[in-house]
Amino acid sequence: MVFHGKPSKACAECRQRRTKCDLSKPSCSQCIRANRTCPGYREGLIIHDESEALWAKFSSGTGQKKDGSPPRTVSLTRDAESTSFFSYSINDSRLDRDLEPKSWVSSLISTPAISAEDQATSFFFGNYVAGREMRDTCGNYQYLSAIYANQPVGIPLRQAIAAVGLAGLANFWKAPSIMAQANNAYCTALRLINTGLGNIEEAKSDQTVVAILLLGLYETNTTNGARSMKSWTEHILGATALIQLRGKKSLSSYLGRNIFVHLRNGVIASCVQRHSAVPKSIYELTKFAMQYETPVEKASTNLGLIVTEYTALRSSMSSLEDLKDLRNLVASLWDLDIKYLNWAQNLPPEMLVTPVPAPPASRGKEVWGEDYHLYNSIYIAGIWNNYRCARILNNELLRQQVSSLLHWGSPLNPHEMQTEQGAISYENILHIAISTISSLANDIFASVPFFLSTTTQDAPRALAGNLVLWPLYLAAKTTTATTNVQIWAAGRLGFIANTIGIRNAAPPYAGYAKEVELVGAEAGSGMEEAL
Incomplete structure (x- = not known):
């Protein structure tokens, strides 16, 4: 039996238009407002015939799919210029910048003996990375799909994501042992980021800035009171300094703009809370980026x-x-x-x-x-x-x-x-x-x-x-x-x-x-x- 995920309870009209359905009976409010006939709601359990797919899987001795495309592979490689830095890349000819995270996260879930890092990553993408409705918008974590699709993902970013994911699992299950793993991942990410700041190019990279933002999210999700506010602010200020180093050139790309807008929103929120003015450099970069929006x-x-x-x-x-x-x-x-x-x-x-x-x-x-x-x-x-x-x-x-x-x-x-x-x-x-x-x-x-x-x-x-x-x-x-x-x-x-x-x-x-x-x-x- 294959689990395809929990089907949406929304009516067919709302699913097609990607609008929120309030599930009212006999007709939802969206259909009433639009003067259309509400088709009703489908059953929560849908049975799919997997016979053909299962037969094709076991009939192929090479592991190739029916369309002849190469199988997706994950490889672990050592960086040639560093003895302490590892990265992994996803090799799939059909992947592009618009990779939908749920497609590969679901494959992690179905793999036996999943590591704690992979489970945490799956949890993070399922709970923080938006799907199609927010793909073309700036300011949230949906840009991580593009990073995973187009870049070898380094350990600092992977550990930062794992820290947030493990913290979420620990909070949900109220499990101190998982929270200890989350703290270890956080410390690893922080240590590697601090080491990498000695290299100006690595310091300005997309992944370094995103990893720092994720450490701020970790602080928000795991602590409270003045400590949470102070730690989050420190991470925001650190990422701001790196954004200033990146300059206007980084705003010409989809990924660079998304990262900047995400950080800018955090900077503005921090300035509101600290009663301080937004830095002039952030204002100037904001005005420059508007031409692409x-x-x-x-x-x-x-x-x-x-x-x-x-x-x-x-x-x-x-x-x-x-x-x-x-x-x-x-x-x-x-x-x-x-x-x-x-x-x-x-x-x-x-x-x-x-x-x-x-x-x-x-x-x-x-x-x-x-x-x-x-x-x-x-x-x-x-x-x-x-x-x-x-x-x-x-x-x-x-x-x-x-x-x-x-x-x-x-x-x-x-x-x-x-x-x-x-x-x-x-x-x-x-x-x-x-x-x-x-x-x-x-x-x-x-x-x-x-x-x-x-x-x-x-x-x-x-x-x-x-x-x-x-x-x-x-x-x-x-x-x-x-x-x-x-x-x-x-x-x-x-x-x-x-x-x-x-x-x-x-x-x-x-x-x-x-x-x-x-x-x-x-x-x-x-x-x-x-x-």
């Missing part, structure tokens, strides 16, 4: 450029001296909020959000509120939540500064601010900021089912869990969040920690043991520190 990628980049402005503004706040400076800060934050709003109103059609009424039985459980959101991919859903988080931070800071202005400047004169839209009172600005925060937080809550649903097409669970972890935490810590929604958010964080196995979700979840209080690694001790 798709409309969706440009939308993501434009959002990042607005956040870059926010980091510069936030880093300058230590120089505030009087009410005039405070008024100028409020005006700048207001202008940034207008830029965020304009960004959201001028997106390509494929980034539109589809609200769907939630089944009554799911409300307060998988879904918060009366509806949830559907997106074309978790990549697009992630961009939307990045926007919501960035704008929440901007409006929380705006709310704080306006409150201070009203308190320190009482009676305030002038009591209003001049904008391009006309004069607006500071009291009204405060009201708008609070209302905006509430609306954005509710939109994040509505996105959670899409990330955590088991029916989301081609969405690796750990990748989806990592993408929604920080937005969910932030939304639950806003000034407008109620106790009930915080309890619901804690339950979703518990699902991410216990079912998906991301340890960084555990501290916020555990914080509800006695009272409703989120305490997480990603934002210090709360929203005030996050700002």
Whole structure:
């Protein structure tokens, strides 16, 4: 008997269009919205006749496939210029840069006596490397398919991947012995990377930069609190230095751009959390890379450029001296909020959000509120939540500064601010900021089912869990969040920690043991520190 993988539960129309199916009966919401007939849902067990394939396998004495193509081989070779560096390559004439990772990962699963490294690699690709829906997008680990298809993969990268994979298995099975293996793989990767940094070409290589990013992911998944934040930041800063060495030349390739965008997103997030400005070199490389981007990628980049402005503004706040400076800060934050709003109103059609009424039985459980959101991919859903988080931070800071202005400047004169839209009172600005925060937080809550649903097409669970972890935490810590929604958010964080196995979700979840209080690694001790 051959296991072909768990078949999708989605209806045929949703599978063909690669959209999320909510499995409603008698017709799913996607089909109802598109005014088409829903064909219903197939059985979970599908029987395939493997007789012909089995006969062909045993009839061939040479191991050649029926189409005459050579069999796939994996070879282990020693680098001629180094006595301590090994690499392996995949030899298959049909492999190209668009290699689908699941095709070779599944072959690992079916091979007897699988090594721990291979099992960890399989786990990593199955949980972090997106499939077809995200193949043409930047900023996530899908570029690893191209590396494995086109380059001999060195030990540092292999060990970094194994470390993350083993950590995921250890968290899932709650197995300290596997976590010890993960730590050994992490230390091996770190030691080899540090050794390789002495060679400038090796230091600038794709695999070195990616391995460092993976070590940061390992820290996020295995530790919590200040240590996780500090270690992750160190890895991000290290990779940033290497990206600067690589320069603009590396951005002309698909792989180089993907690696850069992935790192850039981490740099921006780190700068937001540390209240520091994004380095000028990252800004310049970002502007240069835009000429190669798709409309969706440009939308993501434009959002990042607005956040870059926010980091510069936030880093300058230590120089505030009087009410005039405070008024100028409020005006700048207001202008940034207008830029965020304009960004959201001028997106390509494929980034539109589809609200769907939630089944009554799911409300307060998988879904918060009366509806949830559907997106074309978790990549697009992630961009939307990045926007919501960035704008929440901007409006929380705006709310704080306006409150201070009203308190320190009482009676305030002038009591209003001049904008391009006309004069607006500071009291009204405060009201708008609070209302905006509430609306954005509710939109994040509505996105959670899409990330955590088991029916989301081609969405690796750990990748989806990592993408929604920080937005969910932030939304639950806003000034407008109620106790009930915080309890619901804690339950979703518990699902991410216990079912998906991301340890960084555990501290916020555990914080509800006695009272409703989120305490997480990603934002210090709360929203005030996050700002």
